[in-house]
Amino acid sequence: MTETADVVIVGAGIMGVSTAYHLARLGVGRVIVLERDTVCSGSTALASGGIRHQYANRLGIELTTHSIVTYERFREEFGVDPHFRQHGYLILIATEDELATARRSVALQRSLGVDVTLLDAAATRALCPYLNTDDLLGATYTPRDGYADPYLCTTAIAARARDLGVAITTAGASTAPTAVVTPRTRSPSRMNPSTSCPCRISTPSSRLRRASAGMYSSGSL
């Protein structure tokens, strides 16, 4: 049997299911996710779950600034508690070099609207009395940061994507694909489901490229 799709996504980690979900919300057409194992069986499942604003580059800060809103209202949007705990991130500063870097990063983060504080050693100790600050110059602190459960997040987003009509094919499915044809590869690319999906994915219209870019800049995970 031959199936057609407007978008084929390879891999059902956080990137794959989030992309599928956002594209389905944007109404780009039929979206299929091909996963050689199970949903969230790759590196997402091994992540420690940290979510932080404390990057030294604009892109990382802006991505978190948008995506943290998703985690804060995750239950509302996806119907699952992702165990998002905003205990804050504290990055310790031990040397003058680190202090100079921290000052630059804090200035950049603040310019992008992040709630971040540069603490001296005494203030760090006051915040974390159990911490030995004898050899510290201070720390940077972002109270809104924290961690969530990557597995819960990924499976919840996958479920919502399915609700929106996304088909997620995992290993062992009776409908597992054996070949994929894209606008660029008119002859079928044979698939070996036990190893990899060799399909070459293209976004045939500029509309889809714009949709993907919009998703990244508007706060996907």
Ligand SMILES: Cc1cc2nc3c(=O)[nH]c(=O)nc-3n(C[C@H](O)[C@H](O)[C@H](O)COP(=O)(O)OP(=O)(O)OC[C@H]3O[C@@H](n4cnc5c(N)ncnc54)[C@H](O)[C@@H]3O)c2cc1C
């Ligand atoms: C809530 C959260 C917190 C995080 N916190 C941290 C953190 O504190 N520190 C950190 O370093 N990172 C963190 N991460 C990021 C994480 O470590 C990974 O980098 C990220 O989740 C990778 O997602 P991915 O979808 O790109 O890859 P993956 O999760 O690896 O998914 C790729 C999927 O593609 C499938 N696949 C691969 N090739 C094929 C093929 N040829 N055919 C079919 N299927 C294929 C795999 O089986 C896999 O399921 C976090 C992620 C989340 C969601």
